[in-house]
Amino acid sequence: MIYKVALHRSEEGYSVSLPGLPGCCSQGETEAEALENIAEAIREYLEVAPELAAKAEVREVEVSV
Template sequence: MVYKVALFASEEGYSVQVPGLPGCCSQGATEAEALDNIADAIREYLEVAAELAEEAQAELREVEVEA
């Protein structure tokens, strides 16, 4: 899956956020490091979201949306 991210440069390095995943953010000393770190953060975010959905004890369905 591909996610759009917002990359911000500062004197300390780079911060990065995923607008489509509220609260999903990371940082790095370089742009490459920040992008690697956000990829890890996205994976972890999605794992937690899946766990929370399972714990909700609701009937889960999948919906496919074309971009």
């Protein structure tokens, strides 16, 4: 699966987050390292997401544009 990530350069290297998965973020000294790290963070996030969702009360909301 392909995810769009937000990559930001900083004095320490790169930070990267995934707007579609709140709280899923990582970093690396290089862009390549940051992208490798966020891929691992996404895998770990997706492993626990069903467990976290099971503990929440889920509702649906309709939005008209």
